[in-house]
Amino acid sequence: MSARRAILYAFCAAVAVFILAPIVVVIGTSFSASPIYEFPPEKLSLRWYDNLKEVPGLWSAFVLSVEVAVLSTIAAVVLGTTAAFALVRGNVPLREPLTLFLISPLMLPGIIIGIALLMAYRSIGFDSAFWGLVCGHIVITTPYAVRTVLASLQLFQFSQLEAAATLGARPGVAFMKVLVPQIMPGIVAGALFAFVTSFDNYAVTMFLVDARSLTLPIRIINYTETSPDPTVSAIATLLFLISVAALYVGDRMVGLKKLSGVD
Amino acid sequence: MAAMGHLSVSGAVKTYGALRALDGVDLEVREGEFVSLLGPSGCGKTTLLRALAGLVRLDAGRVVLDGRDITRLPTYQRRIGFVFQNYALFPHMTVGENIAFGLKVRGLAQKNIERAVGEALETVRLPQLRDRMPAALSGGQQQRVSVARALVTEPRLLLLDEPFSALDRQLREQMQLELRDLTRRLRITSIFVTHDQDEALVMSDRVAVMNAGGIDQIGTPGEIYERPMSKFVLDFVGLSNYMEGRIVERGNGGCLVQVGAGRYRAGVTEAGLDGPVGYAVRPEKITLRPAASPDSPNRIAGKVRDVVYLGGITHFHVDVGFERRFLAHVVNRIESYCPPVGADVVLEWRPEDAIVLQPNAS
Amino acid sequence: MNEAAVPARSAQPSPGRVSTFLLDIRPAAWLLALPLLFMIAFLALPLSTLVWASLHIYEPGSTVPSGFSLRYYVSVLTDSHYLTIIGTSLRVAAAATVVCLVIGYPVAYLMAVAGRERPWLQMLLVVVVFTPLFVGVVVRAFAWTVMLRSDGVVNNLLIWLGLISAPLRLLFTETGLVIALAHVFLPLMILPIASVIQKIDPSFDEAAQTLGAPPFTRVLHVLLPLSLPGVSAGCAIVFCMSISAYVIPTLVAGGRLLVIPVVIAKDFMVTMNWSAGAAMAVVLVVLTSLVVALNTLFFERRARLMTRPA
Numbered sequence: 001m002s003a004r005r006a007i008l009y010a011f012c013a014a015v016a017v018f019i020l021a022p023i024v025v026v027i028g029t030s031f032s033a034s035p036i037y038e039f040p041p042e043k044l045s046l047r048w049y050d051n052l053k054e055v056p057g058l059w060s061a062f063v064l065s066v067e068v069a070v071l072s073t074i075a076a077v078v079l080g081t082t083a084a085f086a087l088v089r090g091n092v093p094l095r096e097p098l099t100l101f102l103i104s105p106l107m108l109p110g111i112i113i114g115i116a117l118l119m120a121y122r123s124i125g126f127d128s129a130f131w132g133l134v135c136g137h138i139v140i141t142t143p144y145a146v147r148t149v150l151a152s153l154q155l156f157q158f159s160q161l162e163a164a165a166t167l168g169a170r171p172g173v174a175f176m177k178v179l180v181p182q183i184m185p186g187i188v189a190g191a192l193f194a195f196v197t198s199f200d201n202y203a204v205t206m207f208l209v210d211a212r213s214l215t216l217p218i219r220i221i222n223y224t225e226t227s228p229d230p231t232v233s234a235i236a237t238l239l240f241l242i243s244v245a246a247l248y249v250g251d252r253m254v255g256l257k258k259l260s261g262v263d
Numbered sequence: 264m265a266a267m268g269h270l271s272v273s274g275a276v277k278t279y280g281a282l283r284a285l286d287g288v289d290l291e292v293r294e295g296e297f298v299s300l301l302g303p304s305g306c307g308k309t310t311l312l313r314a315l316a317g318l319v320r321l322d323a324g325r326v327v328l329d330g331r332d333i334t335r336l337p338t339y340q341r342r343i344g345f346v347f348q349n350y351a352l353f354p355h356m357t358v359g360e361n362i363a364f365g366l367k368v369r370g371l372a373q374k375n376i377e378r379a380v381g382e383a384l385e386t387v388r389l390p391q392l393r394d395r396m397p398a399a400l401s402g403g404q405q406q407r408v409s410v411a412r413a414l415v416t417e418p419r420l421l422l423l424d425e426p427f428s429a430l431d432r433q434l435r436e437q438m439q440l441e442l443r444d445l446t447r448r449l450r451i452t453s454i455f456v457t458h459d460q461d462e463a464l465v466m467s468d469r470v471a472v473m474n475a476g477g478i479d480q481i482g483t484p485g486e487i488y489e490r491p492m493s494k495f496v497l498d499f500v501g502l503s504n505y506m507e508g509r510i511v512e513r514g515n516g517g518c519l520v521q522v523g524a525g526r527y528r529a530g531v532t533e534a535g536l537d538g539p540v541g542y543a544v545r546p547e548k549i550t551l552r553p554a555a556s557p558d559s560p561n562r563i564a565g566k567v568r569d570v571v572y573l574g575g576i577t578h579f580h581v582d583v584g585f586e587r588r589f590l591a592h593v594v595n596r597i598e599s600y601c602p603p604v605g606a607d608v609v610l611e612w613r614p615e616d617a618i619v620l621q622p623n624a625s
Numbered sequence: 626m627n628e629a630a631v632p633a634r635s636a637q638p639s640p641g642r643v644s645t646f647l648l649d650i651r652p653a654a655w656l657l658a659l660p661l662l663f664m665i666a667f668l669a670l671p672l673s674t675l676v677w678a679s680l681h682i683y684e685p686g687s688t689v690p691s692g693f694s695l696r697y698y699v700s701v702l703t704d705s706h707y708l709t710i711i712g713t714s715l716r717v718a719a720a721a722t723v724v725c726l727v728i729g730y731p732v733a734y735l736m737a738v739a740g741r742e743r744p745w746l747q748m749l750l751v752v753v754v755f756t757p758l759f760v761g762v763v764v765r766a767f768a769w770t771v772m773l774r775s776d777g778v779v780n781n782l783l784i785w786l787g788l789i790s791a792p793l794r795l796l797f798t799e800t801g802l803v804i805a806l807a808h809v810f811l812p813l814m815i816l817p818i819a820s821v822i823q824k825i826d827p828s829f830d831e832a833a834q835t836l837g838a839p840p841f842t843r844v845l846h847v848l849l850p851l852s853l854p855g856v857s858a859g860c861a862i863v864f865c866m867s868i869s870a871y872v873i874p875t876l877v878a879g880g881r882l883l884v885i886p887v888v889i890a891k892d893f894m895v896t897m898n899w900s901a902g903a904a905m906a907v908v909l910v911v912l913t914s915l916v917v918a919l920n921t922l923f924f925e926r927r928a929r930l931m932t933r934p935a
Contacts, residue, residue, distance in 0.1 A: 004840065008731055008734075008735060009735075011731050011732075012731060012732045012735050012750070015728050015729070015731075015732050015811075016732075016750075016753045018728070018808065018811075019753055019754065019757060019808070019811060019812075020753060020757075021772070021778070022765060022768030022769055022771075022772050022808065023757065023760065023764075023765070023768060025768060025771055025772055025778050026764070026767065026768040026771060029771060036776075037771045037774065037776075037777070039771070039777075039778050079659060079660040079663060080660070082656040082657070082659060082660060083656070083657055083660035083661070085653055085656050086653055086654055086655070086656035086657035086660075087657065089653040090653035090654030090655070090656065090657060091654060092654050092657060098657070098661070101664065101669075102660060102661070102664060104668070105668060107865060107913055107914070107917050108869075108910060108913070109868075109869030109871075109886060109906075109909055109910070109913065110869065110871065111869075111871050111886050111889055111890055111906075112672075112675070112869075112889075112906045112909065112910055113668070113671075115675060115889070115893055115902065115903070115906060116668075116671035116672045116674060116675040116906075117667065117671045118893075119671065119674045119675060119678055119899075119903075120667075120670060120671035120674045123674060135667050136667070138663070138667070139663075139664065139667045139668050142660065142663075142664070146660075192759075196758075196759050196761065199761070200761030200762060200763055200764075202762070202763055202871065202872045203871045203872065203886070206871075206890070207893070217761075217763040217872075220763060220767070221763065221872075221875075221876070224767065224770070224876070232767060233771070236764040236767055236768070239760070239761065239764055240760050240764060243756070243759040243760045243761070244756065244759075246759060247755070247756060247759050256748070256751055256752065256755065257747075257748070257751055259755070260751050260754075260755045260816055261816050261817070261819075261820045262736060262737070262740075262747070262751055262816065262819050262820055262823060316831075316835055317834070318831050318834070318835075337834075338831070338834035338835055339833075339834045339835075339836075339837045339838050339839050340837070341835075342837070343835060344835065345831075345832065345835035347828050347831070347832060349826070349828060351826070351828040351829055351831065351832040352832075353829060353832070353833075353847065354851075355850045355851060364833070364836050364838070364846070365836035365837050365838075368836060368837045368838045368839075368842055369837055412832075412836070413835070413836075416836060416837065422835075
């Protein structure tokens, strides 16, 4: 191996360490026996995991986050897929600006969307925190679905459906057996990104929750302000494991490389 | 100027896993020679060309250019010119900048670069395109620019990887003649990869017919066409009527080959051939007659099965018995004998026009 | 059967051919209705409410405006307090972008080219770079609060390496914030660049080799120019996300280091100065939109040049 290659490998290894280090540190501190953030931990203990049930509202926050994320993801996939179809197949006027508009929430700061929705809800007197939150999350998750399904559809050759018809397949059959499998990567990718975005979201959510129902990220941040002990590390570690599981599912269904845009 | 472009390849080997892309290839090319590497896909011609460029590293063997062993030399130090199949013009540079690239890398003075680029563009007759972007050029123009770019650095060796495959037929034929003319004028050693036998015959001083990682035969176009040494070369270049038989007699400047019940004469034959041989005649060497002429040494009788009219030539497909079909090409002149389908004919040819070779592909 | 006229786009169906169910032109366009209406209702209208609010005066504590005024914009754009904040935000976002670019480009390059010879290496890099995106911002921001403490890993490492003798204060500083931002958004710089580099036709590099260019020249004159669309996309994303970030500055820099999103939140939640907050919000949106527009204008067009030659 040439010297150039070796330097490149070493540099990338260092960057990889930089990327992974914070997560490793957090996981490490969650197993520490002492109530300060200690890395590497001198004595190992599971007390902070045990402590999780003592944290008030943690479970209900988790449940709420999951509910909101699931609802938003379903809506995002439905809206995103129908939008993608319309944009690719429909002779829509102003196609480019409309696409940009649908994807714009990705570019907008989260708190702006949160504030705007807060003001809008107040001004029309809409006061359901739960549905207001869900709608806000749909706004920020739909763009992911639009983008990924659009990419899949643009690669699809619609003449395949004509071929299927010449081979005797009725339109519904052709749709299910020829089209859907090929855009499945786009749908799955969109769903994954949507779920993570919703579950992890803070900036939009902080303006739309009320004191009684908090989502998990908000509950976590509140906890760090009141009692900064490694319980948060334990929560973070568990969230990390959930993410890895979701990524594994995504890899099985679609392939990690396709999801990330490489290859 | 010192000797430029004498190339010597010995024992070149390249394997990809289980595939032996190059199986011990030897090749000698003189200065100023134009050699084509001709063969079907997968025969190793492109691998060999890229190995000469240094884009592929040989597992074994040597490449010597003008007496210098360049086998382990990286590509950018080899002083070669390479024309890619897809031209590979840098899309973010103008035509002029593309051509200047090799000179800039060498550190030439800006003034000299400008002059050289201008001359290169004149040579390929595209001086007006200097400031255009490659995407704005037609296929033929892109092709000529890529040739200019490769030649402007005055390489010792010009390597071309099927450069005309993307062009339509008329343009391709024009480019073949232009390139041939150019390389002759510049006296630059050129190695040209193609799967098109006509192209190889038109352009080359010598043609190397490659098969499964090796060179089956190398010779002038005439040698390759008129005296192929293996069935592969016989079949790859041109059409033929082929039979298998045995040499039963030698002498009188030729030999006699027995095929089934028939005996056919051949002219000068390789001394090494004996026993079972292949015997072939090219379609244009066959004369069609309504009846056998008295003094013809080689004849075979048959019935016309198909007549295909191609304007200047007519193809006759003739059943000659034993489930064999002969092909005869007759130039369409008023005096030519053109029998209809179903006619009984006799096919005749001269011994000197017969090809005798090894029966199996070597 | 569909009888619509033939449009010019390649994905459009041919006229009068096989009915393709949902995918004929006329019905398909109507599919856009639902998503579009939703977005208008929950995005466009609320945003215009925001803009409207920024142009009106709110008495403290009331939610009904009392008059039209541009003074919030004037103060946001001229008051030194606000200008400092905008300057800090720009500086921090730019620094994070540069750091991401410098350390991310080589990784993106390796990720793109490793696929040919060593697929396992490419897969490894993809896992390492991509997984943090799924872990979420909150967890990673929290991780940095742990790492950057005076008794935290970063300081311990620096002391151990002998680079410093006393712990540095990294939390609540710009440096710490830039590090945290760079870490969180690094994958968003690497992935677009890797994706573009991977699409570069290898014959360009080979052609440069045959023309005598040594490796460094090839990087400078072939690789970098052709990867520019990816670079600009990555920079645009990282810059916009850095300047819009709320969670990371709040956790890592606290209330002491003020960047635009933190100030906006304060205006809305603490001081109840909605108009000022709205004005700042509009400024932020304009800044990010400008960056996106610049990127699209200059580089999306060039990106089409760089695909494989005919």
